[in-house]
Amino acid sequence: MLCVVRNALGELAAKLGFPEPDCRAVVLAVDEALTNIIRHAYLGDAERPIEASFRRIQVARDGKSAEALEILLEDRGVTVNQEKMCGRALEDVRPGGLGLHFIRESMDTVEFSRKWGRNQLRLVKFLHTNGPRKGS
Amino acid sequence: MQIAARHLDKITIFDISGDIDLATSPQLRKALLRELRELKMPRVVLNLGAVRYIDSSGVASLVEGLKASRDVGSRLILFGLNKTVREVLQLSKLVRIFEIYDNEEQSVAT
Numbered sequence: 001m002l003c004v005v006r007n008a009l010g011e012l013a014a015k016l017g018f019p020e021p022d023c024r025a026v027v028l029a030v031d032e033a034l035t036n037i038i039r040h041a042y043l044g045d046a047e048r049p050i051e052a053s054f055r056r057i058q059v060a061r062d063g064k065s066a067e068a069l070e071i072l073l074e075d076r077g078v079t080v081n082q083e084k085m086c087g088r089a090l091e092d093v094r095p096g097g098l099g100l101h102f103i104r105e106s107m108d109t110v111e112f113s114r115k116w117g118r119n120q121l122r123l124v125k126f127l128h129t130n131g132p133r134k135g136s
Numbered sequence: 137m138q139i140a141a142r143h144l145d146k147i148t149i150f151d152i153s154g155d156i157d158l159a160t161s162p163q164l165r166k167a168l169l170r171e172l173r174e175l176k177m178p179r180v181v182l183n184l185g186a187v188r189y190i191d192s193s194g195v196a197s198l199v200e201g202l203k204a205s206r207d208v209g210s211r212l213i214l215f216g217l218n219k220t221v222r223e224v225l226q227l228s229k230l231v232r233i234f235e236i237y238d239n240e241e242q243s244v245a246t
Contacts, residue, residue: 002158003157006155024220024223031189046158098192098196098228101192102192105227
């Protein structure tokens with residue numbers, strides 16, 4: 001299922017006018033976030049529900065209004081331990097622990113919260129382009 | 137993801153295609169560790185030219201393979217990295233720890 005989400009999200013980001021490297025960044029961040037939910041919140045169960053919503057928003061940036069893509073991911077898994085969500089030092093060469101680093105490097109805003117028995121992850125990517133919008 | 141193995145003297149070449157992600161990275165990890173730890177191949181070369189996507193679990197499998205190669209005194213070599221794979225390795229800051237070449241000729245000759 002992850003590859004289906006990746007393909008759809010890549011198309012969506014391109015239609016919103018994100019340049020190719022930013023499309024890849026958004027896809028990587030969401031893929032890593034979903035992987036973390038399956039692994040940590042659902043303890044490896046890939047069949048549990050994850051709600052995802054995507055919307056174009058206006059954000060204030062450097063005193064101006066800018067367009068961005070907001071992504072909300074919600075799961076009903078176990079509470080995410082915020083201390084474990086700090087990633088790890090990259091100098092430590094070992095497998096694992098890279099997912100959160102990828103998410104933080106790829107997105108402009110990364111926010112975790114726990115509401116009404118659900119984990120929520122909010123991701124925002126600013127639209128950096130001066131060219132014409134490819135889609136609407 | 138598809139993995140096809142070729143053998144050239146004491147070199148194993150894995151031609152990998154498709155997506156390396158949460159679902160498929162265990163297959164890559166298993167293939168690498170078998171070649172390095174069990175068969176003790178002196179050189180394992182990964183052709184990543186047809187890899188469309190790699191995530192952190194894929195990078196973790198490569199790191200595990202690299203560690204296994206160091207443990208047994210062999211070499212793990214990557215070649216054919218496209219833009220997507222190179223970007224992810226650079227993002228991980230691990231690109232410098234891997235032995236990477238542009239093509240197969242360099243990977244088997246060096």
